[in-house]
Amino acid sequence: MVSLRSPSTLPVVGVLADGRTYRHLLYLLLAIPLGFVYSMLFSFGFMFGLVFSAVLVGFVILLATLIGARIAAGFERWLANRLLGTDLDRYDDVPADTDGAVAGVRKYVDAASTWRGVGFLSLKFFVTVVAFVPLVALANGLPLLLAPLRYPYVANFGESNGEPVTWAIDTLPEALLAVLLGVVGVLVALHVTNFVAYVCRQMATALLGEPRTDEEASAAESAADDGGPVTVDDSSGSDDSSGSDDEAPAAESVPPEPDEFIPADAVEPGSGDDTGSAGDTGSADEPVRDDGGS
Template sequence: MVSLRPLAALPVVGVLADGRTYRHLLYLLVALPIAFVHSGVFSFGVVFGALLAPVLVGLVVLLATLVAARLLAAFERRLADGLLGTDLARPDDLGEADGAVTGARKYVDAASTWRGVGFLSAKFSVALFGLVPLLLLTRGLPLVAAPARYPVTIQFGEVNGEPATWAIETLPEALAAVPLGVAAVLAACHLANAVAYAARRMAVALLDGPTRNGPAGESERVTVDGEPSGD
């Protein structure tokens, strides 16, 4: 008896039947606005903190920026768990603190604070790379739908300040547009998965906390889409 392979396991086109692809696209869709929030928080905190540091108020602003970084990193951890298929542990290296000075120092001393800052800084690059598959998708889908929409004019961008368009007015032209659109959609999905993979590895490396079940100081294996991340 011959069993059929799952559609998602098919080469090249199986990506369209894989639910992870659409979660990855959603992750990339929200990545850019979230990255702008990260950038705004750090720009305000670092610039004003540095300028006001001589009057001590700046130190409070810088500390608040680190606290905000931990909160944003916690949000990114939940986002990665929900859309990238990770299972990240919450860091617990802050420890106990007695007094305001000791409490402030624990945020500076915690390694997870600076790993979170590193992830938030790198997230902007991920967001920029994530625009490529999203743009491909917005160009490919109108081509796939051309037989149901013609006559239609599809714009691909600009060349020397002039819009680059394709006026599809006949059925043969619309049918010819379909394989081009399918190729663009497939390329977009594979690129989205590739960018999401890079973001997932970054999250595992920079946002994962210590083991929740094993001895202290050992890293837990984080499951990534059903596979262990490695030792």
């Protein structure tokens, strides 16, 4: 029997049929605005906090920036779990119970997860810059795929030294060449997208949380819960079977009513209905043979 190969496992072109590719693409699309927001807010927050650290308001700004970084890191962890295929849980390094406001503030400053989140958000800006590469390649490659349907037209590829970079597609051979270049551009862009998403997944695993280890425990518990009723049913079934075994000897100890009232003379010799009746026939014939001999 011939087994069909999944399109997503094909080399080079399988990236087109892999659903993870488009989740990675969505992650990069969201990374561009988020990266700029993180860069502006946290850069200004730390800068103004340090400038005004001589007064109390500077420490308030720094604390608010750290809390905001923790919230943003939690959102990035959720985003990585949904779009990058990670399974991360938040770090459990912040004490739940603290005495006093100073201790409540200090627990966030002392937590390593706070500074790991700050490090991830700082690196997210570089992810934003790299994310432009596959997105620009897709923006330029996708229109070329429709070149045979819309030529003659002029493909615009941006600007270089203030001059627009264009390609006037006027003939069918040029349109077919544009389709080939468009396919190559789209494939390269999607592979770069998966590579950038892989780097982001490694960053998230190292800085945003620890892999959840309770999955196997929960699976074992669910398996135990599923097996529990089966065990109870088996024990109840064994009790029923033992009860039936107890009743069986009592039923067998009572001789069957038909065999009890069948006369020995009514059974034909050699009928062989059962061994019990054959034995009765033999015992009935013996007195006849004895009388005949006498």
